[in-house]
Amino acid sequence: MATATFKIWRGDTEGGEYGEYQTEVSEGMVVLDAVHQIQAERAHDLAVRWNCKAGKCGSCSAEVNGMPKLMCMTRLSDINLNEPVTIQPVKAFPIIRDLVCDVSWNFRAKKKIKPFKPREADAADGTWRMAQEDVDRVQEFRKCIECFLCQDVCHVLRDHDLHEQFIGPRLFVYTAALEMHPLDEEDRTGDLAAEFGVGYCNITKCCTKVCPEDITITDNAIIPLKERVVDTHYDPIRMLVRKLRGG
């Protein structure tokens, strides 16, 4: 058994500071285990949100040594324990207390996205036919567990606070799942260009880097959406053709 030091953010909307805690760590432990141990041993009022401990519920998002991570999927063996391990809440959303943030903005912003609008049924019994290869592409987006680590690391939300103008990577993934769906007929490119602010994304790929589900957010969701917006808003030849066709 070795002893490790953890600096955990303690505070609320009024402010706060790092609390320093030492605890014994053993093989196989993850950061969330250490936080629970500290909570049990010496910080009984430490607020931390968690649920599945299996990287599937997306509840225990935090910043471990400055990088957004799921605490339950971050092994202590991957961290240098010779120095204190810093754990702080995600920065892109308002703190409630300690490691718990209010991420409800994401659900409010999600409501702005036009819902799935399937084409008319293909068969008389009201059912549709889809080719597997057409839905394969959007399956990747359905892996999202809504941990909002991508929202946290995105500098447009994190550093520039543009929550009113920009919906963030998670919601672009959601939009892409709808927009690229083979049955969907809704057009969201106007919203993407204006209200959703896809133009604010400057392709840092940080969202892809932190995604615990390995969704290729930038290349497979955001850039294809940007290209669709180019089709409708910036490509002069396509705009001319549409005009000539009376579109």
Added chain:
Amino acid sequence: MSNGAFALKRAGFGVTARRDAWWIQPLVTFAVFSAFIVYSTWAGMQGEYYHFGPYLSPFYSPELFGESPHRWIDAVKPTWWPAWMLWSPAFFVVPFPIGFRLTCYYYRGAYYKAFWADPPNCAVGEPRKGYLGENAFPLILQNLHRYFLIPALALIAILAYDAWVALWFKNATTGVYEFGLGVGSIVLALNAFLLGGYTLGCHSLRHLVGGGLDRMSESPARMVSWRCVSCLNNRHMRWAWFSLVWVGFTDLYVRLCAMGIWTDWRII
């Protein structure tokens, strides 16, 4: 929404709790991109030592006007070119690959970090509060990437032709072109290959060949094309780096051979 109440918000420039050497990536990008910009600008303005035997520097291909046997038009420079203005055959070539790379989705992300620190790296504080993204001039022009793709594709075909030409050496005694293989032939072939891998993995190309469709299965040829482009696109960053370094090296190789500093070893 304002998060002003959150005491940890808005770190200053370079402020982060990250423990890793996050600054290495943007620093290396800055150094390599800067070195390439300086070298390619210098090399493109020289107007000499850009061809050697069957080899032609990629910075000068296609050589529309010029002094080498590779030129397309039988004139050293256009008649309308102002006498007072610096001339180099590369002036008709270099703007197109520069435009393609400047507007490339991979490069955008890389140089926004390395040159504008916007952000310096993931979860690292930025120097500026204001941010417009790619919504305003001049960065809104990044949306025209697909228009730079067209000359970039043409350049791949031309560079592949150059690689073919680089296999045919003039016999000094008979004047007949004979098949051969020099180190330069391999350098030029590799250059065309790497630039092809980079260009054909372009995000805009991926969209244009099929990505813009929701039901690709109804267009099998486009679906196959989309899969092929996606395959290259998965490693777009690597193709971008290797092709960038190699195109610079290819010019350097031809230049140093033409200057008599390096010897082009013949394999066949």
